[in-house]
Amino acid sequence: MANLVEASGLVKRYREVTALDGLDLAVAEGSVLGLLGPNGAGKTTAVSILATLLEPDAGSARVAGIDVRSRPRDVRRRIGLSGQFAAVDEHLTGFENLVMVGRLYHLGRHRARARAGELLELFDLAEAGGRPVKTYSGGMRRRLDLAGALVAAPPVLFLDEPTTGLDPQGRRQLWEVIRGMVGGGTTVLLTTQYLEEADQLADRILVIDHGRAIAEGTADELKSRIGAERIEVTVTDGAALEPARAALARFAVGEQLADGRSRTLITPIAGGAPVLAAALHELAQAHIAVRDVGLRRPTLDDVFLTLTGHVSAPEENGQ
Amino acid sequence: MKALSHAVSDAAVIAWRNVIKIKRVPDVLVFVLISPIMFVLLFAFVFGNSINIPGGSYREFLIAGIFAQTVVFGATFTGAGLAEDIQKGIINRFRALPMSRSALLVGRTVSDVVYNALSLLIMALTGLVVGWGISSSVLDAVAGFALLLAFAYAFSWVMAYVGLLVPSVEVINNASFMVTMPLTFVANTFVPAENLPPVLRTFALWNPVSAVTQATRELFGNIPPGTAPPEAWPLQHPVLYTLLWAVLLVAVFAPLAVHRYRTSGRRA
Numbered sequence: 089m090a091n092l093v094e095a096s097g098l099v100k101r102y103r104e105v106t107a108l109d110g111l112d113l114a115v116a117e118g119s120v121l122g123l124l125g126p127n128g129a130g131k132t133t134a135v136s137i138l139a140t141l142l143e144p145d146a147g148s149a150r151v152a153g154i155d156v157r158s159r160p161r162d163v164r165r166r167i168g169l170s171g172q173f174a175a176v177d178e179h180l181t182g183f184e185n186l187v188m189v190g191r192l193y194h195l196g197r198h199r200a201r202a203r204a205g206e207l208l209e210l211f212d213l214a215e216a217g218g219r220p221v222k223t224y225s226g227g228m229r230r231r232l233d234l235a236g237a238l239v240a241a242p243p244v245l246f247l248d249e250p251t252t253g254l255d256p257q258g259r260r261q262l263w264e265v266i267r268g269m270v271g272g273g274t275t276v277l278l279t280t281q282y283l284e285e286a287d288q289l290a291d292r293i294l295v296i297d298h299g300r301a302i303a304e305g306t307a308d309e310l311k312s313r314i315g316a317e318r319i320e321v322t323v324t325d326g327a328a329l330e331p332a333r334a335a336l337a338r339f340a341v342g343e344q345l346a347d348g349r350s351r352t353l354i355t356p357i358a359g360g361a362p363v364l365a366a367a368l369h370e371l372a373q374a375h376i377a378v379r380d381v382g383l384r385r386p387t388l389d390d391v392f393l394t395l396t397g398h399v400s401a402p403e404e405n406g407q
Numbered sequence: 408m409k410a411l412s413h414a415v416s417d418a419a420v421i422a423w424r425n426v427i428k429i430k431r432v433p434d435v436l437v438f439v440l441i442s443p444i445m446f447v448l449l450f451a452f453v454f455g456n457s458i459n460i461p462g463g464s465y466r467e468f469l470i471a472g473i474f475a476q477t478v479v480f481g482a483t484f485t486g487a488g489l490a491e492d493i494q495k496g497i498i499n500r501f502r503a504l505p506m507s508r509s510a511l512l513v514g515r516t517v518s519d520v521v522y523n524a525l526s527l528l529i530m531a532l533t534g535l536v537v538g539w540g541i542s543s544s545v546l547d548a549v550a551g552f553a554l555l556l557a558f559a560y561a562f563s564w565v566m567a568y569v570g571l572l573v574p575s576v577e578v579i580n581n582a583s584f585m586v587t588m589p590l591t592f593v594a595n596t597f598v599p600a601e602n603l604p605p606v607l608r609t610f611a612l613w614n615p616v617s618a619v620t621q622a623t624r625e626l627f628g629n630i631p632p633g634t635a636p637p638e639a640w641p642l643q644h645p646v647l648y649t650l651l652w653a654v655l656l657v658a659v660f661a662p663l664a665v666h667r668y669r670t671s672g673r674r675a
Contacts, residue, residue, distance in 0.1 A: 140502075164505040169499070172496075
């Protein structure tokens with residue numbers, strides 16, 4: 089199948105900061121690629137280049153087969169962008185916002201209005217459509233923003249952290265909406281900081297850090313690389329970390345990681361609660377004083393810890 | 408041809424979006440309609456009795472100055488509106504749409520002409536109530552208003568460029584005052600420029616705001632008979648001088664602003 093989004097060797101620098109450092113990516117037609125990484129990893133920069141908002145310092149990119157540098161306008165006709173900041177006008181109503189976007193896609197007055205009505209219906213905003221957006225909840229704004237990205241029914245959609253800042257309920261609602269869209273055959277590039285979100289929505293996940301791809305695969309592939317579950321033990325005395333590691337080594341299905349500063353040992357396991365019980369027993373046998381213990385699903389931090397050996401980079405300014 | 412018609416229709420869509428806000432956003436309503444009334448009343452009644460204009464009435468003298476000041480202040484809207492679009496992130500939506508690259512700026516500056524026209528209408532009505540009048544022909548009066556709007560339009564391109572440079576709406580609101588206050592007060596707007604101390608006097612005589620004011624006074628027939636003709640060239644040819652400034656401002660700042668809009672991506 090053809091790739092509707094393709095980038096190779098993208099580089100973008102802002103003064104001393106290298107936001108992208110030779111990023112390659114490809115999204116097959118009709119599929120969803122999740123671009124996963126911490127703040128400052130370069131996700132938004134990558135999307136901005138693909139959506140023609142920024143020019144790369146080096147490298148090339150094609151969207152829907154069109155070069156983003158030489159024919160940005162033709163690219164814009166074929167993409168929808170929904171960003172981290174709901175890009176809607178608060179003083180206009182939901183309906184007016186969508187009509188405005190439709191007219192700027194040159195749909196014509198009549199079609200723009202019809203399309204706005206359809207999308208409000210589809211996004212469960214029909215009732216609120218006549219109210220100014222400033223009366224909307226955060227989740228409603230995000231849905232409206234997403235609807236704006238779909239006005240021209242573009243073949244390629246960029247979703248830049250679509251659920252950042254939403255409460256869990258709003259997040260789940262938005263996931264439903266996105267899943268519905270993807271069912272319609274749209275090609276999607278989604279950025280997120282949440283492993284769970286990528287897991288829920290993406291066919292393939294590309295993990296990036298410091299502007300570079302560090303791993304790619306399906307959610308299952310990535311998880312199997314880092315272990316599906318982990319036991320996290322915090323010991324009372326830092327000197328007990330090594331004995332704890334030894335005590336739990338036989339349960340580990342992957343590499344164990346110990347962090348001296350937080351006196352925490354992470355052991356990837358398979359088997360769930362019974363294994364946790366056995367592990368606790370083992371620690372008790374070894375007379376290791378435990379302050380805190382838990383069975384956790386892997387998080388983005390675990391992915392990073394495993395793939396890069398460091399915890400996800402601290403937030404950077406200018407994000 | 409298609410590109411041009413898109414540029415026009417895109418700008419019209421943006422202008423429509425901004426014009427709607429007059430009835431939606433109380434701040435805009437106050438700024439466009441209420442504060443101009445206040446200015447006219449304040450100056451007419453507070454200064455009206457203490458400043459003497461030889462051979463005429465201060466209220467007649469004052470109105471053109473207030474008109475000029477208000478439309479210059481109004482340009483701040485252009486900058487603030489754009490700064491807000493950047494701050495709220497909606498500018499990235501526009502930049503990712505296949506719309507004309509000039510539409511956001513042209514639409515914004517055009518909608519500000521609508522704002523200014525409304526402000527002028529309200530002020531003219533208030534002026535009539537407090538004793539101002541037009542003693543020239545209808546055509547001259549229309550030319551006077553048109554000149555005010557033309558200068559305001561050109562000046563709003565300056566603010567458009569500034570609005571795209573600054574990080575927030577607050578910055579532009581504060582920063583623009585540092586420019587618009589001296590520009591509108593060190594002029595012949597509220598006192599005759601000839602009465603100012605030497606340095607300020609030179610500035611005032613060459614200040615385009617003085618020329619707009621002078622031109623408007625002449626076109627409204629608000630210059631008392633027997634007033635000595637101005638000595639400075641700009642005030643002797645106020646319409647020409649104003650139009651030259653208008654052309655210059657647009658020629659310099661429109662390309663700068665459009666370039667800035669095209670190239671300034673949100674930092675990521």
